[in-house]
Amino acid sequence: MEVRTSYDGLFVDGAWVPSTGPSADVVNPATGRAIGSVPEGTLADLDGAVAAARRAFDEGPWPRMTQAERGRLLHGFIEVLDAHRAQLGAVITAESGALPWLVDSTHFGLGFGRFSHAVDLAAGGLDSVTPLQVGAGSVLGGTALVHEPLGVCGLITPFNFPLFLNLSKLGPALALGNTVVLKPSPLTPLEGLVLGAAAAEAGLPPGVLNVVTGAAEVGDRLVADPRVDMISFTGSDRTGSAVMRTAADSLKPVVLELGGKSALVVREDAEVARAADIAFGSFTLHAGQGCVLLTRHVVHRSLVDDFLDALATRAEAAVIGDPAAPGTTMGPLVSEAQRQRVASYVEIGAGEGGEVVCGGKPVEGDGFFYRPTVIHGVTPKARVAQEEIFGPVAVVLPFDTDDEAVAIANDSRFGLSGAVVSADTGRAWEIARRLRTGSVRINGGGTAPDLAAPVTGWGASGVGTEHGLAGLLEFAQPKSIAFRAG
Incomplete structure (x- = not known):
């Protein structure tokens, strides 16, 4: 994997695809000068990414793998990122202005930790069976509780802790078999696009992770798209309120981590x-x-x-x-x-x-x-x-x-x-x-x-939970299956 400061395309369906939009500079906030450029994603680019994620979920192998199979690939994904820690850390500092110790402790330490913890929680098994009971006619039966992936998840992240927040959302979403369209902040797109390169090297199937840059209209369309089954958003309370209103039209669940005072x-x-x-x-x-x-x-x-x-x-x-x-x-x-x-x-x-x-x-x-x-x-x-x-x-x-x-x-x-x-x-x-x-x-x-502690907000600070078991379950649909043993 190459850690870059410039990209010619967006990561869609397992490949780098040319964007229909113009190029945009990535600026180092410590100098005010450009350090590279990326495509400015468009609605057409987003349409292709959502279509790829939809195919990957409906027809691809990812949601049909065992938790152990997905876990091996996802731990490999983190290993790819970790192998390029020095180069990636320099990019994080240059793009977001984070001090090196904050890169090590939060983006790498906590970001890798949150991702891996979600993968391990999922691999440990979430499903259960009620005690078997003998009914009329000596029929043995019971009920199983299983957790299905929701489908296509739209993940929208802000500029302040990009890699950490991207990984915190990707871990539980992917571990449970969902596919993802990630829309990073236009101010810090490099820490989103690099995840596409890591996914390709780690061998994630095409369409499982798609990364599309762009302005607010791209995020708005991602929330509104009926092919998207769930939205996880981190940002301001004002934008979070708009996300919730838009998502209500298609009755999709949302997780919102918003502002604080x-x-x-x-x-x-x-x-x-x-x-x-x-x-x-x-x-x-x-x-x-x-x-x-x-x-x-x-x-x-x-x-x-x-x-x-x-x-x-x-x-x-x-x-x-x-x-x-x-x-x-x-x-x-x-x-x-x-x-x-x-x-x-x-x-x-x-x-x-x-x-x-x-x-x-x-x-x-x-x-x-x-x-x-x-x-x-x-x-x-x-x-x-x-x-x-x-x-x-x-x-x-x-x-x-x-x-x-x-x-x-x-x-x-x-x-x-x-x-x-x-x-x-x-x-x-x-x-x-x-x-x-x-x-x-x-x-x-x-x-x-x-790592097991959930993060949740009261009032204007958010809806839903991130991290820990409760955060993992935000990306799952519980299903009960009643059965006869014979």
């Missing part, structure tokens, strides 16, 4: 330095471009001044620059449009009475960099405290009692993640149970991600 609760007994480390590390991770990041810091009033000082100190020490350069601690936003969005929200926060404690401006020069920014003095109802910014901006909100902290944390349309820092782990547990969110980390959480 997650709260970090810092209790009165918390160690400020530790809380600030957790807070700063989260809202600046990947320049704040993550739906699960902690961007609302709900801090006990007695600690606010020290907490703000600690965040400002960390912001001043941040090394902002090319993620490929040694020593860089925060990279760029993905595009100039995203940087302008962040800047506009900082202006909104100032207009809402907020004090910009640190940051609040872009970094001059090439690339799409913005300084870590902390805003204090707005109310929990302020736009900067309610709306997802998707950049390195945090809002500090004081509280006096635990009940008030929970109320502030839960005062959000979103409910994706959250965190509590406290010396009293029992009390932190009680607060964690009261937070209306899909996951909570106490004092930084565990030492490593739990």
Whole structure:
């Protein structure tokens, strides 16, 4: 397999097929300059990809293989990617602006892990049989519960963690025998197209995995196509709502992992330095471009001044620059449009009475960099405290009692993640149970991600589940079969 920064075609039906659309540049967000080009997929390209996936499911061998047979091919698929880890890592950094340690830990470590865990779960067997019973006339019988693949799955992924998110969706979809049309973000298409090359080398049958680039209209058509049986989408809540409305016309199931405005609760007994480390590390991770990041810091009033000082100190020490350069601690936003969005929200926060404690401006020069920014003095109802910014901006909100902290944390349309820092782990547990969110980390959480843990969102943060057994079953149709033993 060759890891490339330019492609002349799209991966459809097991081959590289010329696109009917124009070529589009792939831009390195750290420099603002093109590193390669890919075809800009069209509706005609998508039609061919959906047709190929439909044939592969209806007529091909993939859904008819045993779990063990599919598992061998899918583990081989990951092995192909792993064999090109160094080259692929450089492409991820250049295309998405991810720091090398984040590439290793999230895209490779967690991405490969989520994929392989789904494959192993499927291979372990999901089907079951109720205890046999003797009925009238001494007839022996029972009921079997089996899980069938849904069919053609449309997977739509965003720009922030492309390889990780692509693999997280592909693992369960393919492991259960579905076929796939993957539509990556137009800002980060290389981490989608490289999966086509890996599929070809690993020997996946034609049409099992198809990768089509393109703008929003391509994603819209993928959702609307009646030949597609299921949609898994990660992105903004606004787009997720549109996906759900469109999918309703053909009554296809959807899994939506959407936005977040997650709260970090810092209790009165918390160690400020530790809380600030957790807070700063989260809202600046990947320049704040993550739906699960902690961007609302709900801090006990007695600690606010020290907490703000600690965040400002960390912001001043941040090394902002090319993620490929040694020593860089925060990279760029993905595009100039995203940087302008962040800047506009900082202006909104100032207009809402907020004090910009640190940051609040872009970094001059090439690339799409913005300084870590902390805003204090707005109310929990302020736009900067309610709306997802998707950049390195945090809002500090004081509280006096635990009940008030929970109320502030839960005062959000979103409910994706959250965190509590406290010396009293029992009390932190009680607060964690009261937070209306899909996951909570106490004092930084565990030492490593739990691959079996599901990810789900409340409210505007999503519909359905990703990861773990519950996430795997989103790609399956349960069927009961009643039978007589003789």
